[in-house]
Amino acid sequence: MPPLPEILLVEDRKDDRDLFASAVAASGLRVKVETATEATEVVVRLNRIGRYADAALPALIVLDLRLPGLNGQALLQVIRTAYRSRKVPVVILTGSQSPEDRATCEQLGISDYMVKPQSFSELQEFVASLRRFLPGEEPTPRTSRLAKLPEEMR
Incomplete structure (x- = not known):
C-alpha cells in the first residue's frame, strides 16, 4: 500500500490545529497531517535541513496568514x-x-483561499474539498464547489 499523502498544516494556534485534525478524521480523508507552528519551521522542512533531511514534499500545504x-x-x-x-x-x-x-x-499563486469557518460542519466540508489537490483523488459532487452551482453555470 502506498504511503498516505501528506498535508502540512501551518497554524500557530493549537485549538485550530486540533479542530483541523478532527475535521480530517470526520471527513474520511485518508491523509497524514503534519503541523508546523511558524514559518521558519516550514522553510527548514521544505529545504530538508537537519531532522527533515529525508522529508518528502507534502502533497498540499494549508497555511494560516497570521503567524x-x-x-x-x-x-x-x-x-x-x-x-x-x-x-x-x-x-x-x-x-x-x-x-x-x-x-x-x-x-502569489495560491490554489484556494478560505476564511476560517464558523462551524465544524463548514470546516469538515472545506477539508473534504481538499481531495482535489491530493494525488489519486477525484472531487466528488459532495466535495466539489462546482457541484453546488446550477448545471448551466458549470
Whole structure:
C-alpha cells in the first residue's frame, strides 16, 4: 500500500490545529497531517535541513496568514520562489477577510483561499474539498464547489 499523502498544516494556534485534525478524521480523508507552528519551521522542512533531511514534499500545504515572526504571505512567497516547493498546492485557511490579503495571495499563486469557518460542519466540508489537490483523488459532487452551482453555470 502506498504511503498516505501528506498535508502540512501551518497554524500557530493549537485549538485550530486540533479542530483541523478532527475535521480530517470526520471527513474520511485518508491523509497524514503534519503541523508546523511558524514559518521558519516550514522553510527548514521544505529545504530538508537537519531532522527533515529525508522529508518528502507534502502533497498540499494549508497555511494560516497570521503567524508569529515571518507571516503567512511572506512564507507563501518563499514557498513559491523555492525550486523544490514552487509547485506544491497551497491553500490559505485564515481568519483574514481582507480583500487585499486575498488578492496578494492570489498573485502569489495560491490554489484556494478560505476564511476560517464558523462551524465544524463548514470546516469538515472545506477539508473534504481538499481531495482535489491530493494525488489519486477525484472531487466528488459532495466535495466539489462546482457541484453546488446550477448545471448551466458549470
